[in-house]
Amino acid sequence: MFHYIESNGVDSNCYILESDLTALIDTGTHKNFRLYDYVDENDIQVDFIINTHCHYDHIGGNKFFEVPIYAHENDYLDIQNATEKTFYWGFAHNFNGYKNVNPLKEDEIIDLGEYILKVIHTPGHTSGSMCLLEESKKYLFSGDTVFKGSVGRYDLPSGKLDELKESLKKLCNIKAKEVFPGHGESFPGKDLLFNKYMVTLMEEDI
Numbered sequence: 001m002f003h004y005i006e007s008n009g010v011d012s013n014c015y016i017l018e019s020d021l022t023a024l025i026d027t028g029t030h031k032n033f034r035l036y037d038y039v040d041e042n043d044i045q046v047d048f049i050i051n052t053h054c055h056y057d058h059i060g061g062n063k064f065f066e067v068p069i070y071a072h073e074n075d076y077l078d079i080q081n082a083t084e085k086t087f088y089w090g091f092a093h094n095f096n097g098y099k100n101v102n103p104l105k106e107d108e109i110i111d112l113g114e115y116i117l118k119v120i121h122t123p124g125h126t127s128g129s130m131c132l133l134e135e136s137k138k139y140l141f142s143g144d145t146v147f148k149g150s151v152g153r154y155d156l157p158s159g160k161l162d163e164l165k166e167s168l169k170k171l172c173n174i175k176a177k178e179v180f181p182g183h184g185e186s187f188p189g190k191d192l193l194f195n196k197y198m199v200t201l202m203e204e205d206i
């Protein structure tokens with residue numbers, strides 16, 4: 001079963017793919033009680049968390065769950081060690097990182113049963129930003145790399161415009177049916193080709 005817990009204020013969107021194994025993709029901030037309540041009320045047993053990148057508005061709610069955490073190999077140590085890259089001071093006074101944070105690599109497959117996720121490294125917003133492609137339904141979980149009609153910031157620690165451009169090109173070649181971003185509404189995959197920010201950034205290279 002697929003669950004979509006909509007973004008609330010500064011909290012990221014959260015997605016749950018419930019099957020033989022159940023993965024929670026992003027968790028909002030430590031004040032994202034909506035996620036905690038949703039999981040509790042629906043009696044969902046989360047097996048592990050996957051963070052699309054290290055920013056605190058995507059990882060703060062990890063604290064509600066005592067489960068292993070996964071993130072791209074370029075961001076996982078930031079989540080573990082609460083580095084400046086997580087931008088936690090923008091949201092919380094104290095954050096000491098998490099135990100049991102594990103690295104994921106490009107093309108790594110996470111088999112949940114009904115859902116199979118593939119890791120697509122898309123640096124630019126942070127060096128370890130990644131998207132997850134659900135291979136059977138062609139759902140793309142895009143984190144803060146791309147949103148409906150816009151793209152992620154590239155001015156925060158480890159963000160790089162040239163890397164973001166390459167990542168956006170990479171996403172244009174993925175035939176996603178629906179894109180589920182870290183903030184805001186989902187949108188059809190074909191709309192990636194009409195995202196004016198993406199198109200403008202990439203045209204600068206032509």
Ligand SMILES: [Zn+2]
Nearest residue numbers: 053055125144
């Ligand atoms: Zn972010």
